[in-house]
Amino acid sequence: MEFSDPELFTDFTSGEIRGSAVDRAERTLADLSGVFADTAALAAMAPRTLVYRTECVFPVAADTPAGLFWGTTFIEPGKVGAEYFMTKGHFHARADRMEAYFTFAGTGVLLLMDRAGSCRAERMVAGSTHLIPAYTAHRTVNTGASVFSFGACWPSDAGHDYGSIAERGFGVRVVERDGEPALVSA
Ligand code: S6P
Ligand code: ZN
Numbered sequence: 638m639e640f641s642d643p644e645l646f647t648d649f650t651s652g653e654i655r656g657s658a659v660d661r662a663e664r665t666l667a668d669l670s671g672v673f674a675d676t677a678a679l680a681a682m683a684p685r686t687l688v689y690r691t692e693c694v695f696p697v698a699a700d701t702p703a704g705l706f707w708g709t710t711f712i713e714p715g716k717v718g719a720e721y722f723m724t725k726g727h728f729h730a731r732a733d734r735m736e737a738y739f740t741f742a743g744t745g746v747l748l749l750m751d752r753a754g755s756c757r758a759e760r761m762v763a764g765s766t767h768l769i770p771a772y773t774a775h776r777t778v779n780t781g782a783s784v785f786s787f788g789a790c791w792p793s794d795a796g797h798d799y800g801s802i803a804e805r806g807f808g809v810r811v812v813e814r815d816g817e818p819a820l821v822s823a
């Protein structure tokens with residue numbers, strides 16, 4: 638038997654994943670209609686503006702029981718009006734599935750919302766580790782001036798329920814106020 642080289646590398650300073658099986662996706666402002674509150678500010682921005690991108694590894698098919706997915710999300714610095722760039726946010730389609738997040742670079746916020754609509758906001762800084770409970774929607778926000786990147790590991794049968802967030806929204810938004818991030822009720 639011989640040693641084999643790793644098939645994947647994660648750069649823990651940036652979150653970049655290197656390997657043959659990395660799936661890349663991008664979300665621009667045009668992909669995020671209904672996400673940001675200030676529609677007038679949004680209309681004045683270029684729809685092709687990149688908001689975030691993902692690098693993911695899916696070693697098994699989606700819906701496979703007991704498999705794991707692994708990926709990094711990179712959120713650009715920016716705002717729509719006063720509201721910082723953020724992800725769409727989702728519950729898991731199998732809502733009892735947990736997820737782990739861990740920050741590589743930049744500063745951000747993890748917004749969490751339970752099924753009753755009760756929200757929490759955790760600061761994310763390099764090394765911070767966040768265990769997202771079952772039945773909890775999650776959205777991440779870049780509150781800094783540089784790219785904010787974090788890793789994620791989640792069950793391959795978790796799936797994504799974006800519809801509930803599209804209908805209900807999150808109960809809290811993160812905006813810049815006097816040059817600092819602030820939480821406002823939505
Ligand atoms: C998947 C995990 C992340 C997000 C990514 C983008 O369960 O939570 O990989 O997919 O941060 O966020 P969203 O809300 O657009 O999927
Ligand atoms: Zn998730």
